[in-house]
Amino acid sequence: MNDVRLHYKVTVRIMDDNKAFGPGVAALLEGIGQCGSLQGAARRMNMSYTKAWTVIKNAERIWGFPLTRRYAGGKTGGGSVLTAQAEMLLCRFKAMEQTVDAVAEREFCKYFNADEIKKLKEMDEPR
Incomplete structure (x- = not known):
């Protein structure tokens, strides 16, 4: 690990037996x-x-609730808008993501900072 810059990746997914909400659903709703x-x-x-x-x-x-309201096409064209529940869900998900990212950043820096990596490199391995 000479000049390699380590990083981490944490992904928030809200689950039941299946994925209920994650970055993909959030991106789709934002879109x-x-x-x-x-x-x-x-x-x-x-x-x-x-x-x-x-x-x-x-x-x-x-x-158990709609995320979008869909409008049929016609002269003006159709479309979709987010429900109030979807907007709140998206807002809460983003806030949770930010909180999880902040904790992950803090813990990553604590456990994998330059001093900790140096300690690992200097450890004697049993022979």
Whole structure:
């Protein structure tokens, strides 16, 4: 480990028996909020519309409430908006992610700082 810069990765996922919410669902909801449609959000993520629809439907089934309100097409075109529950869920998830990241950063620095790595390198291995 000469000039290698170590880092860590922590991912927050809220689970039941299946994944109920994680970075993918959060990104999809953010995309819907920004694009105004599930199709636009899926396109931004290079995800098929069918996959995006399935992700949202599965999350809605697990949470027990709708995450989007969908509007049929027509002259003005269709679209989707986030429900108040989805906005709150997204906000809480982001806050939890920030808290977990802060704890992970602190603990990583405590256990894997330069002094700790030096101690590991200097340890005598039994022969």
